[in-house]
Amino acid sequence: MGDEGHRARVQDTQHVTRNTQYGIMKPSTDVGIVGYGAYIPRYRLPATEVARVWKGGEGGLPVTEKAVPGLDEDTLTIALEAARNALARAQIDPQLIGAVWVGSESHPYAVKPTSTIVAEAIGATPHTEAADWQFACKAGTETMQASIGFVASGMARYALGIGADTAQGRPGDALEYTAAAGGAAYLIGPAEESLVLFEASFSYVTDTPDFWRRPYMHYPSHGQRFTGEPAYFHHVTSAARHLMAEMDRTAADFTYVVLHQPNAKFPQRAAKMLGFEREQWTTGLLCPVIGNTYAGAAMLGLTAILDEARPGDTILAVSFGSGAGSDAFALRVTERITERQHRAPKTQDYIARRKEIDYATYVRYRKKLQMQ
């Protein structure tokens, strides 16, 4: 069916939802973000350390350094601190949270949810839904899409969507320079309590073999020729273009843009392809100094923007997960942002809390040593 046929059919069924053309998502009740929180571990591995050990110090570096979790940190502890920061900003009764969802590809258990531990620790149990989500680096923003629907439908007053990871790259692999740890949490709730409103969102997915990990395997594999153009660039720009086109917006209509950031180059090139300028993406571009935090990446870029945003600002946020797909969100900041930005540590506070480690300490912290 051509575009015109599709348009005609969509117009016939417009009573179904407010906007279903090409799958643009806009709930029938307005919802937004009531609180947000970031977490980044303290340790940093400079990319020069990976190059020193594996490349004789030669070759280009995809980032300056990456965030490494301490010995007592994992996806649960990262998700939990981000969630506590989101609640500190929202200041709501945790018993009103109707869903606690954690997206990650590095859940501490293969079987036993991360989300129930977060829910227990923040005081949301037992009258709540909880689940762990999976979609490579898109697992976190999936929880946001689902939270919008859960809250807008009235099934819950608040829903907590979290993306967190402690990603591992095979020693010496290109991913070892960037695979990092961090996370962000978003408490979704009614529009009248929100510091940011969801104007619309969009999801774009295909079956693409760019990156995967089989059960019981410690490190992921990647399909070299699929990683750039057909995976990251195709999905990120398609999701962003569809959303902007359906909203009748261009890059110039947004104050900020944040894209999934597997390295420093990809998001800047994709943003340029979409018509954005450097000053729109620098605030949310954290990858050069913390690495790729996988499910946390686009979501942490967004917390860094929200830390700085002013009422009326508009934001385009686009995630990417291998396998592959993107979630795109158009956001508008409300006047409530100002009173809540300072209620919890900012993303840059965590970035400034930095202790550099060498490759040997990194090997110990990431448990790459055989102890028994």
Next chain:
Amino acid sequence: MGIARDWRLRSQRYALVGEICDDCGRKIFPPRDVCPYCAEEAQTPFHFSGRGEIYSHTTIYNPPAGFEEFAPYTVALVKLEEGPLVTAQLTDVDPQEIAIGQPVEMVTRKIREEGPEGLIVYGYKFRPRLQAA
């Protein structure tokens, strides 16, 4: 330490939930059957702020079984803002940076793992207080 005991203690361990004495009004941690100050029995759960300061500390180089992978680590007596003293590990800090009176805050971290097939036990530790800018 069994699975049942770890499970029963989870709200005190994850989120520093203690008690406030219904009789004398003092805050109690860890929670117990009778108030240590006035010996009254009924108490109400109380959520501690997690803020406190280091009262004393010692660094462990030869840890007990189950904690080997974390050594060296520092254990401190932390005086909570609300009064009680709590013994806990410090985290995200180097031993030479620690000082008596240093402001700290509670975080939930991995305490130990029951081997590669067992449960992961999470609980409170304290780290130097991260100031919101």
